[in-house]
Amino acid sequence: MGESIPNFGQFLEGLRGSMSLREAAKKCGLSHAYIRDLELEKNRSTNEKITPSPGTLKKLSGAYGYPYTELMIKAGHLMEQDVSVSSLSTIQVDLTDVLYIEIGMKEIYCLNQHSRIKKNMDSLKDFIQFLELIDKHDFKKVDTDVYASFQQIRKYDEHLGKLYFDSKGTGLSVTMSEPYQRKYHELIFPQIAKNNRTNLEFTFGNKNSLQTLLSSVD
Structure with a gap:
């Protein structure tokens, strides 16, 4: 795990650009209030710092058209060396009959x-x-x-x-x-x-x- 870039919330707000919070919420399936909390980097109800999970970043990546891996690095979930190694293994499993x-x-x-x-x-x-x-x-x-x-x-x-x-x-x-x-x-x-x-x-x-x-x- 790495560290997020400084002002990561502002970076997310920049990715959203002119898109309204409700438009972004509709595109990514998150609530507009939660998206705003991510941009402020805190839960406004508890005032606690929050960091988006990989699943949340996946949704934001699709909504904003920004590369998922890059977003993971900027959020601190991945480090550059994690994605520069070409020999990383992948989990192989036949999902046909998996319940x-x-x-x-x-x-x-x-x-x-x-x-x-x-x-x-x-x-x-x-x-x-x-x-x-x-x-x-x-x-x-x-x-x-x-x-x-x-x-x-x-x-x-x-x-x-x-x-x-x-x-x-x-x-x-x-x-x-x-x-x-x-x-x-x-x-x-x-x-x-x-x-x-x-x-x-x-x-x-x-x-x-x-x-x-x-x-x-x-």
Whole structure:
């Protein structure tokens, strides 16, 4: 790990340029208040210093059109020598049958119906590349260290916040923490309908709440 450049928050504000905070928020999926906190380099509610995580920087990189690796270096998450070495290893794993992934301090566990595969992380570069890989395969973060394959989910227990990988809800499952339940609420049921090859019908209740019904295709 390195050190961030002086006035990194001002640098982020410069990248945003003439784009409004709300426009930036819409492009990167972060709240406009949080983006402003990053620019001021402090949480305005607690007055504590804050530093954007690699995941946050990835979103800002896409929104501002600025190279992700360069942004990681300027934020202090990477050092120049970390990216100048061409022989850095990458984590290789077949994600086809992986249902969910648990990430530890220096290792990654990929779980399917029959096995639990362990992979070691040799560098922060490995970790970042792995996050990019699982994002392409539609894995979503559902808890602090857990990523679930949304292409594999088959049932959702909304009351318990559990995602199941079988339609009966008796097999492997992961539990989503409350913030991610809210984040993916509108995505989960259509995704399950797609995975189960069912029709998704929406009906509105008396209180205008959205109820989701899955009906089998004839």
